[in-house]
Amino acid sequence: MSKNKQFVEKITAMEDDFAQWYTDVVKQAELVDYGLVRGTMIMKPYGFAIWENVRDALDRKIKETGHSNVAFPLFIPESLLEKEKDHVEGFAPEVAWVTHGGDEELAERLAIRPTSEVLFCDYYSKNIHSYRDLPKLYNQWANVVRWEKTTRPFLRSSEFHWQEGHTAHATDEEAAKETDQMLNVYADLAENYLAIPVIKGRKTEMEKFAGAKYTITIECMMHDGKALQAGTSHHFGSGFAEAFDITYLDKDGKSQFVHQTSWGLSTRIMGALIMVHGDNRGLVVPPRIAPTQAMIIPIAQHKEGVLDKAYDLRDKLADIVRIDIDASDKMPGWKFNECEMKGYPVRIEIGPKDIEKNQVVLVRRDTNEKEFVSIDELEVRLPALLEEIQQNLFDKALAHRNEKTTVVKSMDELEKALKENPGFLKAMWCGDEACEEKIKEETQVTSRCIPFEQEKLADTCFCCGKKAKEMVYWARAY
Amino acid sequence: MSKNKQFVEKITAMEDDFAQWYTDVVKQAELVDYGLVRGTMIMKPYGFAIWENVRDALDRKIKETGHSNVAFPLFIPESLLEKEKDHVEGFAPEVAWVTHGGDEELAERLAIRPTSEVLFCDYYSKNIHSYRDLPKLYNQWANVVRWEKTTRPFLRSSEFHWQEGHTAHATDEEAAKETDQMLNVYADLAENYLAIPVIKGRKTEMEKFAGAKYTITIECMMHDGKALQAGTSHHFGSGFAEAFDITYLDKDGKSQFVHQTSWGLSTRIMGALIMVHGDNRGLVVPPRIAPTQAMIIPIAQHKEGVLDKAYDLRDKLADIVRIDIDASDKMPGWKFNECEMKGYPVRIEIGPKDIEKNQVVLVRRDTNEKEFVSIDELEVRLPALLEEIQQNLFDKALAHRNEKTTVVKSMDELEKALKENPGFLKAMWCGDEACEEKIKEETQVTSRCIPFEQEKLADTCFCCGKKAKEMVYWARAY
Ligand SMILES: [Zn+2]
Ligand SMILES: [Zn+2]
Numbered sequence: 001m002s003k004n005k006q007f008v009e010k011i012t013a014m015e016d017d018f019a020q021w022y023t024d025v026v027k028q029a030e031l032v033d034y035g036l037v038r039g040t041m042i043m044k045p046y047g048f049a050i051w052e053n054v055r056d057a058l059d060r061k062i063k064e065t066g067h068s069n070v071a072f073p074l075f076i077p078e079s080l081l082e083k084e085k086d087h088v089e090g091f092a093p094e095v096a097w098v099t100h101g102g103d104e105e106l107a108e109r110l111a112i113r114p115t116s117e118v119l120f121c122d123y124y125s126k127n128i129h130s131y132r133d134l135p136k137l138y139n140q141w142a143n144v145v146r147w148e149k150t151t152r153p154f155l156r157s158s159e160f161h162w163q164e165g166h167t168a169h170a171t172d173e174e175a176a177k178e179t180d181q182m183l184n185v186y187a188d189l190a191e192n193y194l195a196i197p198v199i200k201g202r203k204t205e206m207e208k209f210a211g212a213k214y215t216i217t218i219e220c221m222m223h224d225g226k227a228l229q230a231g232t233s234h235h236f237g238s239g240f241a242e243a244f245d246i247t248y249l250d251k252d253g254k255s256q257f258v259h260q261t262s263w264g265l266s267t268r269i270m271g272a273l274i275m276v277h278g279d280n281r282g283l284v285v286p287p288r289i290a291p292t293q294a295m296i297i298p299i300a301q302h303k304e305g306v307l308d309k310a311y312d313l314r315d316k317l318a319d320i321v322r323i324d325i326d327a328s329d330k331m332p333g334w335k336f337n338e339c340e341m342k343g344y345p346v347r348i349e350i351g352p353k354d355i356e357k358n359q360v361v362l363v364r365r366d367t368n369e370k371e372f373v374s375i376d377e378l379e380v381r382l383p384a385l386l387e388e389i390q391q392n393l394f395d396k397a398l399a400h401r402n403e404k405t406t407v408v409k410s411m412d413e414l415e416k417a418l419k420e421n422p423g424f425l426k427a428m429w430c431g432d433e434a435c436e437e438k439i440k441e442e443t444q445v446t447s448r449c450i451p452f453e454q455e456k457l458a459d460t461c462f463c464c465g466k467k468a469k470e471m472v473y474w475a476r477a478y
Numbered sequence: 479m480s481k482n483k484q485f486v487e488k489i490t491a492m493e494d495d496f497a498q499w500y501t502d503v504v505k506q507a508e509l510v511d512y513g514l515v516r517g518t519m520i521m522k523p524y525g526f527a528i529w530e531n532v533r534d535a536l537d538r539k540i541k542e543t544g545h546s547n548v549a550f551p552l553f554i555p556e557s558l559l560e561k562e563k564d565h566v567e568g569f570a571p572e573v574a575w576v577t578h579g580g581d582e583e584l585a586e587r588l589a590i591r592p593t594s595e596v597l598f599c600d601y602y603s604k605n606i607h608s609y610r611d612l613p614k615l616y617n618q619w620a621n622v623v624r625w626e627k628t629t630r631p632f633l634r635s636s637e638f639h640w641q642e643g644h645t646a647h648a649t650d651e652e653a654a655k656e657t658d659q660m661l662n663v664y665a666d667l668a669e670n671y672l673a674i675p676v677i678k679g680r681k682t683e684m685e686k687f688a689g690a691k692y693t694i695t696i697e698c699m700m701h702d703g704k705a706l707q708a709g710t711s712h713h714f715g716s717g718f719a720e721a722f723d724i725t726y727l728d729k730d731g732k733s734q735f736v737h738q739t740s741w742g743l744s745t746r747i748m749g750a751l752i753m754v755h756g757d758n759r760g761l762v763v764p765p766r767i768a769p770t771q772a773m774i775i776p777i778a779q780h781k782e783g784v785l786d787k788a789y790d791l792r793d794k795l796a797d798i799v800r801i802d803i804d805a806s807d808k809m810p811g812w813k814f815n816e817c818e819m820k821g822y823p824v825r826i827e828i829g830p831k832d833i834e835k836n837q838v839v840l841v842r843r844d845t846n847e848k849e850f851v852s853i854d855e856l857e858v859r860l861p862a863l864l865e866e867i868q869q870n871l872f873d874k875a876l877a878h879r880n881e882k883t884t885v886v887k888s889m890d891e892l893e894k895a896l897k898e899n900p901g902f903l904k905a906m907w908c909g910d911e912a913c914e915e916k917i918k919e920e921t922q923v924t925s926r927c928i929p930f931e932q933e934k935l936a937d938t939c940f941c942c943g944k945k946a947k948e949m950v951y952w953a954r955a956y
Contacts, residue, residue: 033601033605035550035551035553035597036551036553036554036555036558036597036600037551037553037555037588040551040552040553041551042548042549042550042551042601043548043549043550044548045546045547045548045616048546048547048548048549049546049547051549052547068523068526068527069523069526069527069530070520070521070522070523070526071520071521071526071529071639072513072520072521073513073514073515073518073519073520073637074518074590074621074623074637075513075514075515075518075636075637076514077514077515080514092580093580093581094579094580095579095580096576096578096579096588097576097577097578097579098574098575098576098577098590099575099576099577099578100574100575100577100587101572101573101574101575101625101636102570102571102572102573102625103571109578110515110574112552112576112590119513119514122514123511123520127511138523142621143549143552143620143621145552147579147580158553158579159551159552159553161549
């Protein structure tokens with residue numbers, strides 16, 4: 001089986017070099033290739049198919065919650081970007097600028113959108129007049145560009161794909177409800193589709209979105225103990241409305257500023273998917289978003305009847321699960337490895353002996369367990385098994401996160417935990433940015449969120465010893 | 479009903495000023511708004527919902543024919559764009575250039591993709607090695623930028639949305655088959671979803687895609703007698719493969735160039751939709767792509783039971799058709815006009831008298847005909863009516879195209895037709911570009927295509943009188 005060995009050797013072990021393992025999986029599972037321009041990526045068929053499933057699931061939820069899809073332009077005139085002070089300061093350093101159209105130099109530089117708040121604000125300022133025009137509940141699926149210094153596929157790329165929701169409401173309370181609602185939509189997507197448990201909470205002032213009143217977030221834990229922010233929802237209050245003069249006449253004919261939100265989830269979540277579920281055999285894709293939920297591998301396929309039976313099986317199951325067959329002339333061992341690398345939830349083996357016994361072998365990707373199942377029972381057993389795998393992936397990820405979560409009550413405990421069991425560090429905080437800055441500088445640990453589910457772990461800030469205000473999740477993060 | 483009158487007056491009559499009528503419909507049916515940057519557009523919820531239905535229908539067909547979606551980068555390094563001579567000459571004049579990332583000037587300018595052939599070619603050159611790697615059947619849904627001088631919503635905009643397929647094959651014949659197949663997919667979409675009859679044919683050398691061996695096209699006829707190219711499919715032969723060194727080892731171990739195609743269909747087809755089916759009351763959307771196929775308008779909705787019954791009706795029909803209800807406090811007349819402006823295929827009126835008789839009134843958007851239907855029969859009648867409307871729209875468009883098609887045998891006849899009945903001009907052509915140039919210069923008429931269905935109308939070229947080679951469709955075009 002030297003062929004198989006060779007194949008497996010292409011992935012670095014997680015324990016040896018996690019970053020290299022990630023790069024290997026991304027490449028070997030054929031998710032992404034590097035673009036020619038620094039930091040850009042090519043989403044290949046398999047990577048894009050997974051993203052399409054994530055996107056479609058989220059798109060349904062966005063529509064179910066009353067939002068409409070729109071498509072706003074790629075370009076932002078420089079003067080427009082500069083209208084909201086905090087916002088432009090946050091984004092200008094990473095903007096890609098268009099200066100020429102054909103042979104002509106443009107009168108004004110155009111930013112390629114790093115995010116589209118200002119475009120929606122400009123539109124809302126012209127199209128919202130009365131309380132009858134509210135709420136505006138818009139979303140778009142778009143590519144955005146941020147000229148980052150260091151880039152990695154999915155995690156940080158110069159161009160990435162996402163959805164960005166932009167809404168305007170009559171009251172602050174309505175906007176707050178929307179902000180919460182969309183974070184819950186993201187949490188539902190992460191937990192129930194991607195099998196990734198999340199911590200929901202509020203960002204600190206230092207970590208919030210440039211221009212927001214507050215930002216709420218879902219944070220998740222990767223296999224290497226680093227955290228990843230998987231989706232954020234921002235309440236803008238009336239800050240943008242004041243900068244862009246977005247007003248409406250209320251029922252009493254009084255002019256009021258609107259209250260806005262924005263929320264985004266990007267291809268970054270593909271990085272989380274890889275680093276939460278993947279292992280040293282490659283990618284593991286949760287069944288609910290897997291483009292291929294089961295792959296049939298015929299054994300001794302040259303023998304009479306094997307391929308026919310395998311195709312019959314596929315046809316029989318095609319309405320129930322997303323199923324495919326690998327009838328190529330490669331060796332079964334090679335195909336097994338391919339299934340593992342691509343992370344198909346279930347592999348179905350069928351050979352002459354199985355056919356004699358009217359059975360197949362189901363092999364779970366998550367546990368590697370084998371199960372003999374009568375062909376007559378497959379239509380019931382296979383979907384049930386997929387649900388078990390979905391649940392097991394979530395449970396494993398949750399157990400891992402719990403293992404990787406340490407309560408710390410001092411900077412010493414924090415440093416000890418970082419060495420012995422890096423992960424989420426739960427600690428009480430005084431609320432002072434000086435502590436936050438100090439922790440970041442000394443340990444590269446940032447505040448991930450002030451979780452909605454608060455616990456009182458101590459009375460004092462683990463950093464400065466002053467009176468504690470809130471419990472915070474801290475971690476090194478992607 | 480002064481309120482209604484006011485509403486209707488917002489659209490210019492087609493006969494008075496077709497261009498203004500188009501602009502009015504685009505705006506009043508809430509399809510699009512203008513972006514801040516010259517020539518960009520904002521696709522609003524209703525416009526985007528129609529486009530989503532077109533896109534989803536086409537996406538299904540693209541997948542059914544074996545293609546995979548991918549996402550390639552937005553940026554093309556200048557040096558890469560220059561690799562294929564004809565191609566860069568065709569596109570360079572309308573490229574938007576990125577020169578700065580953040581505060582830094584880039585070492586090499588980046589083109590924002592006007593189309594992505596060179597990116598796919600670069601990728602294929604690195605990822606195709608053997609005949610086993612072929613065919614590559616990739617497609618992407620993307621935004622592209624062309625810095626056009628004159629722009630109009632959907633028809634010609636600086637940024638537009640489309641799909642672009644890029645494929646690589648072992649042989650010229652396979653690539654030719656692919657080119658044909660995808661044109662047929664476009665024709666199917668246009669005729670069977672958008673109810674727009676098309677002429678299929680080949681572009682002349684002058685009108686083909688920059689860098690292609692040949693281009694085939696679907697051409698359709700607008701209400702004002704101008705033609706519109708709704709989708710094109712290009713056979714590249716091995717031209718790009720030679721420029722980009724895309725080779726594979728065949729079964730005999732011999733190095734061969736691949737043979738490529740590309741094919742694209744864009745938001746431009748939304749322009750065709752408007753100008754083929756629209757009328758002086760607004761937009762008309764064919765049922766198969768209508769986001770709202772039927773709109774319920776309650777009559778005297780303040781009367782007891784009316785709204786309840788209307789909502790019951792909606793719930794009952796929601797699984798069968800895409801249906802909505804306008805229960806706002808606007809006047810029925812206003813709502814009727816809104817339905818017409820938006821082009822919903824069917825309006826369902828239900829008031830106290832209807833409820834007494836257990837009936838509703840169905841009003842067709844295409845003919846304005848009214849029909850009383852028992853509520854018990856609606857589940858059967860409504861879908862059938864939608865199919866009738868779909869067919870009628872196609873038939874009307876075909877009849878219109880036939881009316882607007884004139885056989886011409888001389889330049890005099892051409893000029894007469896342009897005056898009296900502008901539209902498609904069927905004429906024999908010698909094949910000489912000099913004639914094509916002359917016709918274009920003198921009359922702004924261009925060759926639309928050399929149709930696959932040839933007829934022999936005469937022995938000589940209508941322009942120069944020399945021996946004719948082929949019949950060509952000519953027209954002024956968008
Ligand atoms: Zn402190
Ligand atoms: Zn001639």
